[in-house]
Amino acid sequence: MELAGLLLTIVGTVATLAGTYVAVREYLRRRSVGPGPAAPPVAGPDEDGDGDGDEAAYDVFVAYGSGDAAWVRAFAGRLAARGVRVAYDELLARPGGVRVHTLERAIREAAHGLLVFGPGVWDDGWVRREYAALMRRSIENEAQRFVPVLVGDPDAPLELPEFAEVLYPADFRGVDEATYERLCEQISRVVREGPG
Template structure:
């Protein structure tokens, strides 16, 4: 049984856009986990994140320059990718900031991604609708 529809993997440099993305997904009925909603006083973030990944049906992977250089985020990406291979979870690449598509990991290049780089609020909303629909179809 899953507790969350999605666990969002991202770099803290992208925290504002992730909070916006998570809020919009939640308004569409998608239960979202990411470190800011998981961590409580005294909690061990590594354990909370691992538990959330285990208990999430799918995983948006937010790609920006900082996330591509982050060891912890890379580990989350690999964990989510492994879960997709073994139990059908859907990794959803989401591009933010100045990330160059040619620099994306190979497992992302083979998937259709959601591009939030420099889009208007209306386009952002449409892309969130697309992500939410993909999550519903895969669940």
Template sequence: MPVDTTGLFLSAIGTVAGVVSAYFAYVAVRHQLSRRRHRPVPAPPAPGSAPYDVFVSYGREDADWVRAFAARLGEKGLNVAYDEIVSRPGGIRVHTVETAIREAAHGLLVFSPDSMNSGWVRQEYAALMQPSIESGRLFIPVVVGDVELPEFAATRYFADFRGMGGASGRDGAYERRVDEIARALRDHGRS
């Protein structure tokens, strides 16, 4: 029986074309996956370009302290965000806080026994620390209670407010500390 060589030849070409096509599809998929894994780290927002100068994370029991502290930073010309400021009736807390953290130029976390035991604050800590490590955003640990800082936070100089009576402190240490933080937030990245 004679063999149809034309059919065999076309079948072989079809097989090769299929293999080549599959190879190029494989390369394209690998390239896309590689790009996702190795995304460039975004640059920190330029001074004055972010809607907020700083996002403040804290535990519920520290809310009164944070309100007074944020007000003092605001008096120094900083646009301060924290959950109570960015929340709107009907909004979804996780989305509004996440957006505020992402849009803030820098991050600050108030470390106290309450905040150290809060799952919500741990999530905010991760969201604040990652851009600090990856893109140079300033992260300032603010210590208001007797706590041991987590390892990554402990690599930063912290602002120690332990034992200070708040804005009414007679020795002016509270105001000096707030001034130091405000200066650090304004000057970070300007060199």
């Protein structure tokens, strides 16, 4: 009899924890992703409220190596100014949050993915995992675009992985301001409206 009572207590505790987890997750999903001018608005996975889950929380998730963080902040600000809902690790980080869960959720809730290929990008183990997740999603669902973005010295050799190499990249290496703006506009259009 004691065993049955213990099992009922455990089941009740697990059910309570699961309910709390769902409530907290929903609360966090509805909160803003952070302060600052580059912070994009956050929308839930079903922004239009029709229950079909057709709306992504973010237009694009940006993966990058730590050496390109400053470039990504400026780039994300330009995309956000064009109405693109951008997610990247630095923007989503919260004290006490679990990095892997935060990144997984953001990648899952993003309509498209983008990886900034700069010097030393592969020195960061997180980037390899983000690349794998973004590329898998793109291969499994052609509507989810993966955009390679090239940054750094235009004369330095840059080797892309084979799956990324077959895609047209957005090459920001050595470009002037007008070309930078044109590339930002093209990327914004692709991640907001699709490739058409």
